[in-house]
Amino acid sequence: MNTTSSIRYQEVLNPSQYEAVLFDKGxxxxxxxxxxGKTRTLTYRVARLVEQGTPPxxxxxxxxxxxASQEMLNRxxxxxxxxxxxxxxxxxHSFANTILRRYARLLNFSSGFTIIDRADMESIIGLLRKDGxxxxxxxxxxxxxxxxxxxxxxxxxxxxxEEIVDADYQHFFPYLNDIAGLYDAYQAYKVDHTLLDFDxxxxxxxRLLTEQAEVRKRLAxxxxxxxxxxxxxxxxxxxxxxxxxxETNQNIMVVGDDSQSIYAFRGAEVENILxxxxxxxxxxxxxxxxxxxxxxxxxxxxxxxxxxxxxxxTKTLFSKRKKGNLPTIVQTGSENRQSKFVLDKIMDLxxxxxxxxxxxxxxxxxxxxFDLEIELARQQIPFIKVGGFKFAESAHIKDVLAHLKVIxxxxxxxxxxxxxxxxxxxxPKTARKIIQAxxxxxxxxxxxxxxxxxxxxLKSLSPLQALFGSLDPHTxxxxxxxxxxxxxxxxxxxxxxxxxxxxxxxLEQLLSIMERYDDLESFxxxxxxxxxxxxxxxxxxxxxxxxxxLILSTIHSAKGLEWHTVFIIxxxxxxxxxxxxxxxxxxLEEERRLMYVAATRAKENLFITYPFQAFDRxxxxxxxxPSRFLSDIPLELVDxxxxx
DNA sequence: TCACGGAATATTTTT
DNA sequence: TATTCCGTGA
Numbered sequence: 114m115n116t117t118s119s120i121r122y123q124e125v126l127n128p129s130q131y132e133a134v135l136f137d138k139g140x141x142x143x144x145x146x147x148x149x150g151k152t153r154t155l156t157y158r159v160a161r162l163v164e165q166g167t168p169p170x171x172x173x174x175x176x177x178x179x180x181a182s183q184e185m186l187n188r189x190x191x192x193x194x195x196x197x198x199x200x201x202x203x204x205x206h207s208f209a210n211t212i213l214r215r216y217a218r219l220l221n222f223s224s225g226f227t228i229i230d231r232a233d234m235e236s237i238i239g240l241l242r243k244d245g246x247x248x249x250x251x252x253x254x255x256x257x258x259x260x261x262x263x264x265x266x267x268x269x270x271x272x273x274x275e276e277i278v279d280a281d282y283q284h285f286f287p288y289l290n291d292i293a294g295l296y297d298a299y300q301a302y303k304v305d306h307t308l309l310d311f312d313x314x315x316x317x318x319x320r321l322l323t324e325q326a327e328v329r330k331r332l333a334x335x336x337x338x339x340x341x342x343x344x345x346x347x348x349x350x351x352x353x354x355x356x357x358x359x360e361t362n363q364n365i366m367v368v369g370d371d372s373q374s375i376y377a378f379r380g381a382e383v384e385n386i387l388x389x390x391x392x393x394x395x396x397x398x399x400x401x402x403x404x405x406x407x408x409x410x411x412x413x414x415x416x417x418x419x420x421x422x423x424x425x426x427t428k429t430l431f432s433k434r435k436k437g438n439l440p441t442i443v444q445t446g447s448e449n450r451q452s453k454f455v456l457d458k459i460m461d462l463x464x465x466x467x468x469x470x471x472x473x474x475x476x477x478x479x480x481x482x483f484d485l486e487i488e489l490a491r492q493q494i495p496f497i498k499v500g501g502f503k504f505a506e507s508a509h510i511k512d513v514l515a516h517l518k519v520i521x522x523x524x525x526x527x528x529x530x531x532x533x534x535x536x537x538x539x540x541p542k543t544a545r546k547i548i549q550a551x552x553x554x555x556x557x558x559x560x561x562x563x564x565x566x567x568x569x570x571l572k573s574l575s576p577l578q579a580l581f582g583s584l585d586p587h588t589x590x591x592x593x594x595x596x597x598x599x600x601x602x603x604x605x606x607x608x609x610x611x612x613x614x615x616x617x618x619x620l621e622q623l624l625s626i627m628e629r630y631d632d633l634e635s636f637x638x639x640x641x642x643x644x645x646x647x648x649x650x651x652x653x654x655x656x657x658x659x660x661x662x663l664i665l666s667t668i669h670s671a672k673g674l675e676w677h678t679v680f681i682i683x684x685x686x687x688x689x690x691x692x693x694x695x696x697x698x699x700x701l702e703e704e705r706r707l708m709y710v711a712a713t714r715a716k717e718n719l720f721i722t723y724p725f726q727a728f729d730r731x732x733x734x735x736x737x738x739p740s741r742f743l744s745d746i747p748l749e750l751v752d753x754x755x756x757x
Numbered sequence: 758t759c760a761c762g763g764a765a766t767a768t769t770t771t772t
Numbered sequence: 773t774a775t776t777c778c779g780t781g782a
Contacts, residue, residue: 177772206772231771239776252765256776259767311772378770478769480773540759642772669770691769707770730768730773 120160120192126153133366133399134158140359140393141366142386146430147415147713148406148675151368155340156185158366159200160193162338169199173336173358177343179203179643181673185342201336205351206311206642209318212332213309219325220317225634226307227522228641232506234299234310235261236527241298247291255285255292264296268312269348269380306524311642315350322357333361343672344369344389348380356392363393372419372428375669375707377699404430404713406675408437411719413750415712421745422709423702430713439752440712440719442684442743446757448724452485454756455680456492458720459663462678469495471677473664475711477689481682482665489663496663499670506644509606509616510623514640516598520586521633523557535605536573543570558584576601591636592627599624668711679715681708684743685723687736692729708742 123131130150133143134157145151155174163169176182182203189197202208210228217224229237238257241247248254255263259282267277274296278285285292303309309317322329339359341347344367347355359365367389374383390396404412412430445451455474462472476482482498489496512535515528526548533544547564554560561581566574580601584594599620606620607613630636664676683689690704712719726737 204772250778252777256767258775314772376771379772480768483773538759542758667770693769703770 118164120157120164122157122161126150126157127401127403129399129401129403130154130157133401134161136366136397136399138362138364140363140389140396142389142396142398143366143368143401144386144398144428145368145370145401146404146428147370147373147710148404149401149430150403150405151342151370151401152181152185152188152673154401155342155368156188156192158340159185159189159197163189163196163200164193167338169196170201171335171337172200172202172340173208173338174200174202174340175205175208175342175355176202177204177346177672179207181342202340204643205347205354206314207638209314209354210638210642213314213317213321216321216325216328219328220321222304223307225522226309227518227525228314228638229303229308229310229527230506230641230644231261231265231311232511233308233527234264236530237302237308238264238295238299240527240530241302242295245295245298247295247298248288251288254288255282259285260292260295263292264299265310265312266378266380267296268310268316269350271349306526307522308525314642315348315354319350319354319357322354329357329360333358337362337364339365341365341367342369345371345374345383345386346376346381347385349382349385350380352382352385359393365393372422372706373672373710373713375672375703375710377703400428402428402430404432406716407432407713408434408717410437410439410750411712411715411717414440414719414746415709417746417750418705418712418742419709421742422705423698438718439750440715440721441752441754442739442746443720443722443754443756444739445722445724445755448484448727449488450756451682451722451724452488454722455485455682455720456488456494458678458680459494462718467677468661469663470661472680473666473671473674473676473678473714474680474682475666475668475671475714476682477668477691477707479667481688485665485682494663495661496665499664499666507616507619509602509610510619512605513595513598513602513620513623514637516580516602517591517594517633518637519558520581520584520594521637523551523560532577535602535609536577538570538573547574586633591630591633592624594633595624595627668707671714672710675714675716677716678718679711679720681711681719681721683723684708684721684740685727685736686738686741687729687734688723688727689740690742705742708740 122134126134130153133141133154143154145154159172159174162172174182174185176185186197186200214224217226235257238260242257263274263277263282267274274293275289278289278292303313336358339355341355355365367386369386371383371386374381377383390398409432412432416429443454445454459472474482474485512531515531518525518528519532529548529551530544533539533547534541547566550564551560554563558581562578564574580597583597586594603617606616610616627636689708690701694700694704721743723739726735729736
């Protein structure tokens with residue numbers, strides 16, 4: 114290799130990593146087991162390509178989260194130099210956003226589109242359901258949340274709603290007509306109001322690349338090297354986008370681990386990674402099997418769990434760190450006892466000087482940690498919860514954002530609705546009238562000033578009219594507008610939330626985020642596609658990584674991370690695997706991989722706990738069997754304990 | 758037409 | 773348990 118290189122690749126990489134990093138042209142599939150230096154490999158490859166003179170912008174690095182891509186580019190910059198920061202990429206969704214803003218015209222829609230999140234999607238569905246009289250007066254008609262899930266799944270899997278209902282929601286079969294009608298209405302609504310949901314970002318990008326040969330050729334030529342992380346969790350649309358982008362150069366490197374595919378519920382296709390070599394005939398396959406993260410006893414357990422999987426690329430993780438504690442499986446007398454056990458262990462670990470932020474408690478679903486959170490608060494152990502509810506999803510944040518959204522896109526009726534119904538005496542009916550009047554004027558958000566309204570309602574509306582009269586995106590900074598909006602909103606906040614002091618702090622946080630943006634559109638886009646990911650107080654502090662707090666996380670949000678000690682709680686059949694998955698082979702497989710992902714997060718210690726029984730309210734059944742995945746683990750691989 | 762209270766209902770994971 | 777939907781009184 115190039116002897117003038119400043120990076121000593123061969124010394125710092127193992128042979129497989131080295132081969133992947135030095136790999137030059139053509140399709141490459143890297144099967145990277147958990148903790149096998151996947152990020153490292155991608156990082157070095159970026160550095161290597163840049164070092165060799167590839168223009169950074171010609172490298173497209175697509176990742177699952179923004180955090181992942183930023184981390185890789187930072188590390189690459191540290192290895193080489195700041196040119197690595199210029200590499201193109203981010204998440205699929207943010208990449209799609211960037212491209213679509215540029216080329217939206219070609220698809221006949223405005224590049225000023227607004228991206229709607231799941232909650233917006235649900236509001237629209239609710240609205241349309243009422244308007245269209247779908248499932249009118251029927252209490253068993255699916256809830257808007259469920260409908261949103263169905264619609265999104267249909268979009269992601271490129272199937273009709275009929276097929277989704279047939280496969281996953283049999284009990285809604287009688288409503289099929291109305292569901293399908295609502296789906297059509299929803300699609301039309303988005304077009305009418307210049308809105309794109311998450312799924313649309315991918316769908317429109319694919320359409321752009323398919324229909325517009327010019328654009329495709331240009332992009333496929335510009336991006337000389339494609340690199341994709343977490344390939345096992347891409348869906349078919351994403352795969353097709355890649356195929357289209359790889360058209361010219363065929364320099365496509367995908368990295369992933371089929372055993373860690375945990376997003377099938379939102380349309381991810383393990384097939385993508387399994388069939389990659391068929392799609393690209395001359396694919397080189399490199400396996401990374403040496404694990405640098407965990408001690409061997411942890412890996413033995415993980416291997417035992419994944420051995421039960423039905424089909425996969427066979428690989429067995431091994432570590433040079435042969436010695437270590439056996440993982441412990443603990444049955445506890447109750448849910449609260451489970452929390453107390455975790456707490457006791459955390460105390461022990463603290464005495465051994467393990468920092469809190471090196472300990473994580475993982476669980477299947479957000480609500481599984483409620484009891485633990487209460488205990489932690491009681492014992493004053495600082496923690497941060499990742500996954501589950503998001504900052505940007507809380508009502509007060511959405512309220513403020515809605516004001517900004519109508520400034521950006523005056524067609525965003527859902528946001529108008531939200532803003533208007535916050536006001537006293539104005540409910541859905543009145544709001545709708547006002548919105549219609551606004552539409553008729555067609556003068557953007559400023560039109561609210563001239564709205565004529567019954568004098569009895571004037572008192573309610575005029576503060577808002579004054580507010581919008583004073584705002585002007587052309588002359589004011591985003592933060593300045595934000596401040597006015599927050600001032601307008603504070604009285605509403607105080608009258609509708611008991612915990613308004615906490616919430617107004619959040620609003621201050623929001624304002625400080627706004628200061629980092631100079632452009633309304635990019636701010637709103639980021640809040641939609643890449644919102645701050647944690648909940649609980651002070652979540653937005655820039656020093657989240659620095660401060661020393663215990664991590665609580667869903668397993669999904671723990672992907673790619675590692676800790677000194679990991680607890681997996683609620684390993685109870687019906688909780689994990691989830692009740693929902695018990696009767697479906699495919700979903701059960703995914704639960705198994707989820708357990709595998711969870712176990713492989715641990716470096717030194719792994720504790721798996723479950724209460725001996727729990728009552729499940731939803732089904733009215735008693736859960737009293739340990740997670741079925743635990744029975745695949747040979748007894749000699751674990752310590753077993755009981756605490757009552 | 759709004760605001761509020763009570764009853765019914767369905768529970769996962771996220772860009 | 774929390775949300776959402778519907779009926780009722782103002």
